[in-house]
Amino acid sequence: MFNERIYNFSAGPSMLPLPVLEQAAAEMTNYRGSGMSVMEMSHRSKAYLSIFEETKADFKRLLAVPDTHEILFMQGGATLQFAAVPMNLIGTTGKADYANSGNFANLAAKEAKKYGEVRIAASSEDKNHTYIPAQSALKISPDAAYFHYCANNTIEGTEWKYIPATGGVPLACDMSSNIMSKPVDVSKYGVIYAGVQKNMAPAGMAVVILDKKLAGKELAYTPKLMSYQVLLDSDSMHNTPPCYTIYMLGLVLKWLDRQGGLAGMEKIKAERAKILYDYLDGSPLFKGCASPEARSDMNVTFRTGNEELDAKFAKEAAAAGFENLKGHRNVGGMRASIYNAMPTEGVVKLVEFMKNFELKNK
Numbered sequence: 001m002f003n004e005r006i007y008n009f010s011a012g013p014s015m016l017p018l019p020v021l022e023q024a025a026a027e028m029t030n031y032r033g034s035g036m037s038v039m040e041m042s043h044r045s046k047a048y049l050s051i052f053e054e055t056k057a058d059f060k061r062l063l064a065v066p067d068t069h070e071i072l073f074m075q076g077g078a079t080l081q082f083a084a085v086p087m088n089l090i091g092t093t094g095k096a097d098y099a100n101s102g103n104f105a106n107l108a109a110k111e112a113k114k115y116g117e118v119r120i121a122a123s124s125e126d127k128n129h130t131y132i133p134a135q136s137a138l139k140i141s142p143d144a145a146y147f148h149y150c151a152n153n154t155i156e157g158t159e160w161k162y163i164p165a166t167g168g169v170p171l172a173c174d175m176s177s178n179i180m181s182k183p184v185d186v187s188k189y190g191v192i193y194a195g196v197q198k199n200m201a202p203a204g205m206a207v208v209i210l211d212k213k214l215a216g217k218e219l220a221y222t223p224k225l226m227s228y229q230v231l232l233d234s235d236s237m238h239n240t241p242p243c244y245t246i247y248m249l250g251l252v253l254k255w256l257d258r259q260g261g262l263a264g265m266e267k268i269k270a271e272r273a274k275i276l277y278d279y280l281d282g283s284p285l286f287k288g289c290a291s292p293e294a295r296s297d298m299n300v301t302f303r304t305g306n307e308e309l310d311a312k313f314a315k316e317a318a319a320a321g322f323e324n325l326k327g328h329r330n331v332g333g334m335r336a337s338i339y340n341a342m343p344t345e346g347v348v349k350l351v352e353f354m355k356n357f358e359l360k361n362k
Helices: 018-026 046-062 078-094 103-110 230-235 243-257 262-283 307-319 344-360
Strands: 069-074 095-100 117-123 147-150 173-174 191-195 205-211 299-303 334-337
Touching: 018 243, 018 334, 046 103, 046 243, 069 078, 069 230, 078 103, 078 173, 078 205, 078 230, 095 103, 103 117, 103 173, 103 299, 103 307, 173 205, 173 344, 205 230, 243 262, 262 344, 307 334
Parallel strands: 095 117, 095 147, 147 173, 173 191
Antiparallel strands: 069 205, 191 205, 299 334
16 A cells, blocks of 8 residues: 555556646536536536637647647547548548557557458568568558558557658558657648547547548448547537546646647656666666667566566566556566656656666576
């Protein structure tokens, strides 16, 4: 049992900023004189619509979303988008290209095969997804309705350091693990989607950033609540949206503003990652898993080379207040997810713990 907050290195749901949690707690039973919680409000009420509209406006401003694109709040998380993207986009040609750079990228491609012809334009499977395919390795066909990639591979700890050039083919991106950690040129994308439970809010929603000219081309059997056009027309309110998650997203966006916006967050996340990677590079015990040029700033994967020692480390770390460092069941080892809400102090203290563990287990 802990009397104070621990450092939660979970890959998701992840830490939320403490000031955000404290504000949400203060407003829990009576939101700003309304006499009720946000969880009890009608989504059509004046009080809630002000929350909704301000959250969407703040999101657009922080990510510099151009007028050509719109923000959709959709339930089902990023996994539902594995189906929604092809349902809405693949019908123009019946074909789509995918990069297989990790577990979730692969799952997205498998789901898309239900709705059209899916071709693997590049893959890092030959080296257990420890690297990111180079631009020169991408085989994107002109007849593809879109090219899909996962910007940050949560399980494997790799991150795309460039935006793929597609020769005019619309670009679709799962940005769940690194959205809001750095500025992004949204104009280069046809659709960006992200589960909110890593960098933005509690679980239960995906944010979709859509180039509006791609809407209205969905397959005939696409459910209404998965149709981008329906969500555009109803401003994400065809039915009751995930109201409280949107409210929490709004609080996190205000917090991001206070950190210096996305340019400020980029500096902070680079500092956090450097502290941990510098230690791993010099450690005789712990070794990083991802190729150095592809290392994720969000998910740092490492191991000792001994499964029993890995398990001992994860257990002792949890007892010391460093939770969820055990690697994903598919790959083993360890993983430290250092999303936006993880304070730099948490990484510094983790490294201190790792140094002590190393001395005791030579």
